[in-house]
Amino acid sequence: MKAFLPLFIGLVTAGLVAMAWVESGGLALHEMRSAGTPQEAVEALVTDIQSRNWDRAYARLANSNDFEKQAFIRDLAGSSGSLRTYSSLESFKVWPVEAGADDATMRVRLNWSSAVGPLDDVRDLEVKKEGNVWKVVWPKPQFAKVPPQVIPVNYLRWDVIGRGPTDDWGVQNVDNPNVRITSMNAVERPDRVVIVGEVVNEDTVPAYVNVNATLLNSDSKPMDQEGSFDMISHTLLPRQVSPYRIDFPGFHLQQVKSVRMDVKAMLVPASADPVIAVTDQKMDKDPLGKNVLRGALVNQSGQTVNIAQVLADYYDANGRVIWVSDGYVDQALEPQVAVPFAVDVPDDVASKIHNYHVLVNHYSIHEGS
């Protein structure tokens, strides 16, 4: 009985010391010290990013003194209502690119899940050995700053007043815009038939456009009907051209006798602002060796574009549209700042591409359009 009390006090003290060690970051320090390989270091870092444990992730960096934690968080969690702010890191994959005794380059593929579908982000990370521990050297986040200025915006805005419910029968209404499909091509893919082409707004007012296609079999009976969904720029300003793509999964061209196209246009309020330039476009390869169309978006207007979608159509040597692909940009488009983008191009299509046309769909929270 005499020995029990000292033993009990000793156990409680040891427990309290252990809790204090955990609370003071001892466990994290242990984990960090346990990053005995570059692979482990990157995996531990990305695991913390995935769980949004920014303090611990930031503490794992070899170069955390080079930039603020807020910049690190902004780099990964996004800002200004960008698509990244609505995304979460679903999974990741890490593999070595170069490995030395004291430094290594690791490639990490981050799979973000977002409101518009999965987004891939491939980064090469430098990893350094500090003592017995490997730590990640995070690329210093660079955020372009726009100097204070006044950007006059006086582009047109179209508003619509339609016929009211109390108006008599026969009272004139405003007609829907005239839009026209200028090209259409049916493309066979391994698992589907894809209809690609372009549509133009031939009117002097903005149009909300939807393109639908129906596959007809040898008896001229409909097999399937699909719409362009988000593979089109729905709001077309006067004389604007948009690519469209309609997918028919599970069908093959040999089953199809003809395709019935249907374009619907509605008159909608719209603004000619913002203007987004697509600069430095070129066909390239990504770090994984896949064909991509690369470029940068420059918002030439004065307000932030929160979410941008790049739509690209590709032409063969005869000027025929042979493919349409898209990609969402997970950064917001700040005024006058170039934001890079890359959209995938299938390998078999890439070899036939003679020219391409890029269009940007945009969404701004303050406009709701």
Place this chain on the structure above:
Amino acid sequence: MLRLTACLLLLMRLAAFGEVHPPAQVTAGKGFSISTTGSGDASFYLISPGHVAKREVKLGQDIPVDASDVKKAGRYLAIACGSGGCNSAAFYVMAAEPDKVSFFLHPSRVRVKSNDAINATAFVFDQFYNLVLTPVTVDFKVIPKTGPPIDRPIKSNLGVAWMRVASTPKQGPVKVIAEVGKASEPRVIQQVASDACNLRIKATRTAKAVLIETDPLRDCSGNAIPDGTIVSFTEIDGKGKTTVDVPIKKGIARTQLPVNGRAKISVASGVVIGNEISLGGGL
């Protein structure tokens, strides 16, 4: 023989009961009388396309029908029922004088110099909104912003008169009026510029980029292309391709593009392609 006798007896009985004799044709909104034969009390029914009226009458006297009972054009049935049975006669109420016109003008926007592009259709009604089926002349007046007005009288057919007319070469509002008697319905149609004609750009070097702008954009009739119309600029240089869709502002589309070395710049608007300019290296 037996059947024929029965029919004759029935006819005699009906004849004895009394008949109603409305006028063959009546004008909507005008009262009239229906003469009857026979004698005694009877219930009189007037069944119209819009409603049914009933009242007690004396056979052998004229039955006055109020103007408010014959507002709707169409086939009416007058029935008199007494103790001896019922007898009926049909008559037609025709639309009154033209008093209203419903006017459809399509489209609400039309490109200049388009043949048969404006479609005007007028429906002629009387004051009770009955379609006037007898031919009447509808005067269509087309009044462009500039130039002489066009007057085109068209005879209606079964209540409808229509015409097609070409748009004029000048953009702007065009007033189209459909007139029938005192009734007049105006509509306005917008004539808009056609595709850009002779789309040309010029480039001016600035400190960091090249300012590219179009000449004032006009169609082949000299109308200014409306502001907001998209003009696409494409520039190809050593770093790749740059494109920007720019809306026309004050008649001109302009943008600034960075240029790296030699570059080719082209322009398009919709399906119209403009000129191409080449820039040498060294900004």
